[in-house]
Amino acid sequence: MDTIILGIESSCDDTSAAVIKNGVLLSSVIASQAVHEAYGGVVPELASRAHQQNIVPVVHEALKRAGVTKEQLSAIAFTRGPGLMGSLLVGVSFAKGLARSLDIPMIDVNHLQGHVLAHFIKESEDDHNQPKFPFICLLVSGGNSQIIRVNAYNDMEVLGQTIDDAAGEAIDKCSKVMGLGYPGGPIIDKLARQGNPKAYTFSKPHIPGYDYSFSGLKTSFLYSLREWLKEDPDFIEHHKTDLAASLEKTIVDILMDKLRKVVKDTGINEVAVAGGVSANNGLRNAFHEHADKYGWKIYIPKFGYTTDNAAMIAITGYYKFMDKDFCTIDKPAYSRVTIK
Ligand code: KG4
Numbered sequence: 001m002d003t004i005i006l007g008i009e010s011s012c013d014d015t016s017a018a019v020i021k022n023g024v025l026l027s028s029v030i031a032s033q034a035v036h037e038a039y040g041g042v043v044p045e046l047a048s049r050a051h052q053q054n055i056v057p058v059v060h061e062a063l064k065r066a067g068v069t070k071e072q073l074s075a076i077a078f079t080r081g082p083g084l085m086g087s088l089l090v091g092v093s094f095a096k097g098l099a100r101s102l103d104i105p106m107i108d109v110n111h112l113q114g115h116v117l118a119h120f121i122k123e124s125e126d127d128h129n130q131p132k133f134p135f136i137c138l139l140v141s142g143g144n145s146q147i148i149r150v151n152a153y154n155d156m157e158v159l160g161q162t163i164d165d166a167a168g169e170a171i172d173k174c175s176k177v178m179g180l181g182y183p184g185g186p187i188i189d190k191l192a193r194q195g196n197p198k199a200y201t202f203s204k205p206h207i208p209g210y211d212y213s214f215s216g217l218k219t220s221f222l223y224s225l226r227e228w229l230k231e232d233p234d235f236i237e238h239h240k241t242d243l244a245a246s247l248e249k250t251i252v253d254i255l256m257d258k259l260r261k262v263v264k265d266t267g268i269n270e271v272a273v274a275g276g277v278s279a280n281n282g283l284r285n286a287f288h289e290h291a292d293k294y295g296w297k298i299y300i301p302k303f304g305y306t307t308d309n310a311a312m313i314a315i316t317g318y319y320k321f322m323d324k325d326f327c328t329i330d331k332p333a334y335s336r337v338t339i340k
């Protein structure tokens with residue numbers, strides 16, 4: 001019998017639904033919320049309201065594109081956390097209600113586990129480019145920067161993580177103070193391609209072990225900018241490509257320095273990257289350079305599976321379904337928590 005999973009993601013500002021049949025993706029629909037652009041960041045209340053408007057048409061469209069009726073579904077997987085509580089509640093309540101009405105299992109998914117398992121989304125039967133266990137995954141998003149040892153689909157260990165800001169958060173905040181817009185990641189990425197990464201240096205953290213810190217870099221960036229602006233009020237306009245390239249290089253260096261250490265110490269050279277910041281070209285290039293120089297076997301997700309999407313929730317749901325790892329209706333959404 002076929003296993004058909006509907007995945008639902010609503011943890012931040014994207015409402016998404018996807019359908020996976022026997023591990024192969026049939027459809028993936030994402031409704032992004034443009035309403036936040038004017039505010040330079042996600043406004044939680046507006047996000048919840050937009051999810052309310054989007055959830056029914058997005059799920060409907062995902063089923064339609066997959067050519068699947070809701071009666072054919074085996075289970076419904078949904079992001080239970082971490083994320084914005086109001087946003088999560090929309091997807092969690094909808095998923096639970098639909099599963100209950102169809103009398104099929106509901107499967108709760110940790111959003112971060114979903115990002116890691118995005119590497120197992122298959123677009124066709126003969127798509128075999130998946131990491132082998134155990135592998136190391138650098139998870140870099142707007143809210144998290146973690147190095148994870150992935151032993152199995154359901155067995156992950158956080159080896160290091162940020163003690164303050166996440167990499168994406170640092171990029172977004174620096175972009176905001178330069179007046180470049182939101183979200184900063186793709187804007188900085190584009191500008192950085194035209195700039196000199198060695199034009200400026202910003203301070204790098206000295207944190208023991210495998211943990212990260214990005215708040216010092218952010219402060220150093222803001223402080224330097226303030227001084228330069230005193231000399232030249234148009235400094236940002238004149239130097240934004242070099243600023244973007246130097247900022248991006250510093251962040252990529254910080255991320256890769258710790259990752260190299262983990263790979264060396266664990267001896268595991270299957271290395272993946274996941275999360276929104278994995279769309280960054282500088283980071284992707286650094287992965288390719290490390291593959292050439294150190295013999296890493298690297299796994300970089302397709303652009304569509306880097307930022308929040310329900311395909312990663314559906315694939316995680318698929319593996320949990322195989323383990324009969326179901327959720328009960330009384331399990332609430334949670335806003336904070338990393339992978340265990
Ligand atoms: O994974 P994600 O969509 O959301 C969270 O779950 O946090 O990640 C969003 C983050 C934002 O900080 C955004 O600026 C960053 O990913 N991002 C990028 C790029 N595209 C998105 N950062 C750098 N370069 C990019 N091309």
